[in-house]
Structures are given as C-alpha cells and as structure tokens.
Amino acid sequence: MKKIIVLFCMVVIFITPSFAGAEEIDQAKLDLERMSLYKKGEALTFIPWYYFAAIDTYERNVRSVRNDIPKRENGVLSIYIKPEDWSGLVNPVKEDSYLPTIHLFGGIGMDGNNDGKASIQDDEDLLFAFIHRLHFYGPSRQYIRMMLWDYYQRAITVDIIDEYARIYQYFGKLNITGNAFPLPIRSEHSYRSTWGAPRSFGGRRVHEGTDIFANYGTPVRATCYGVIETKGWNRIGGWRIGIRDLNNNYHYYAHLGGFNKEILKGQVVEPGTIIGYVGSTGYGPPGTSGKFPPHLHYGIYKDNGYSEWSFDPFPRLRLWERQDRIARRSS
C-alpha cells in the first residue's frame, strides 16, 4: 500500500508541473500583453494602469457569463464595443475598418496603432476607441469613479471596478491567484451540501450557501485574494463580511461572533487572512445571538452586469480543504 502511495505521489509530482507549465507560460504571455496595453492606456490618459486592468477584468467576467455578448475571437482585451456603435448604426458594413466611412456613418471606431485601419479586432484600436468614449474629469479616484458612472450607469459596477483596481494596485501585478478553506484546517468542523434547502426566517427563501459547523471563536479566514466590500450587521446574516475577488465572486461570511478588529471595509485581503470568528449571530436586531448552533454560513455570488445570483460553494470548499491539507502536510 505504501509503495502505491509513494508511486502515486511521484506521478503527481512529475506530471503536474509539465501540465501546469505550458498553461502558466501562456497565461504569463497573456498577462504581459495585457499589461502593456493597460500601460498604454495610462500613458494616454494619466489614469493609472490598474484601472484599465480593473475595467478589462470586469468586462471579461461579465462577458464570460452572458450569452448576449459574443466571445472575442482575436485579441487579449475583453472591453466590449457593439459592432454597430463601432461602424455607425446605418453603416452597411457591420465591422467596418475604413475610417472615412466609419466617420460618415457616425461610428466611434478609431485607429489606435496608426496602421491606416480602424479594426474592432485590433486591441490598440479597441482601447483607443474605448478611451475616446470616456468623459475625463481627472486622474483622482473620485473623478475616475465619476467617469465610470457616466460609462456604466450602475453603482455596483463602479464599486466592483474600483475594488478590482485596489487589488491590482496593492499587488502591482496581474497574476493574483490562490484560495484557502475558510476555517483553519486543524479546527474541528463539519459541513455537507445543503444548497437550496428551504429556510423560513425572513420570508420564504432557499439556503444560498454551505453551513460549516464549528466551535465558537474558531477563526474565519478569507478564501481568496480580494477586497472587503461589506462589514456589519444584517438581520438574517448577523455580523457578516463580504469579499469581492477578481474572478467575479462575492464571498459572503455570516453569523460571525465577532470581527478581526484590524479588518476594515475597502481593505485588500489574501487567502488565509483572518477576518472574524465563528458565532451564532443573526435572525434579529443587532446583537441577536444563540438562536441556532454556532456555524459559518458561507455563500458565493456572481454578477452579470445586471443582477447577482448564488451558486453552490460546496465543491469548491471540498477542493480548498483538500489543497490546504496537502499544503500543510508538505510544509
């Protein structure tokens, strides 16, 4: 048995890096190309590169969960401009790249790389046209938020992009990945898949998350790289925290007995950062506690640019728990 385990470990060790290697190189190349475009945006507008990174990430996230926006075939940016806006509404050529006719039909397409064509497939042309659509007030954070509001007309979108920008600014790079199980791996805890189970408090609703049962005071940790978006009381969730990550996930931690005092709204966190402690708060006015056994309610929500929805976090919890266990054994 031991031999089999050793053999299995060797196979995992020798095979995994070669797989991950190719993917990592592709991702690194993509990140380099993207970063050079974001820096170009910064040079043109004086708006820091991490805001372009944040806008592009937001658009990529929204695009990946929407069927009404086509996937981009060529190019590395995800910023979306409708072909009819690019070419002009009544332009008979749908993806026109000839500037005189684009202008004739009132299109917004531009030639960013000076190759004589305004191609919606070209990243520099796309970036240039996008920038020309923005209303600039100035490069400060408040002015950038006003600019984002003009463009997106949605408060949540402005907040999300602003949060993404904070994460990119904090780490100074595009490759920011990793996760952790929300409780220390050594702690006593148990959970099972209860997603969609009925709940009655606060009106008829279904359970949007996983309940992880643990003792009072067990540390609760961030599961991702992200920003603290919400912190405070809510009638159902009690003391709760919400963290937004770069992959279109809003992580929701509820029924906390207390917060880590050093954690503030707007702060950047990493996987494993302690944000609070397991409790049994909620189901009433601020301070209500003990109406159910202590547990962490953990939920994940996604956003498509219009609305948010939750999905079952159970498979990810299992995965992160396993990964933390392996990391702990090898350290």
Ligand SMILES: [Zn+2]
């Ligand atoms: Zn729950």
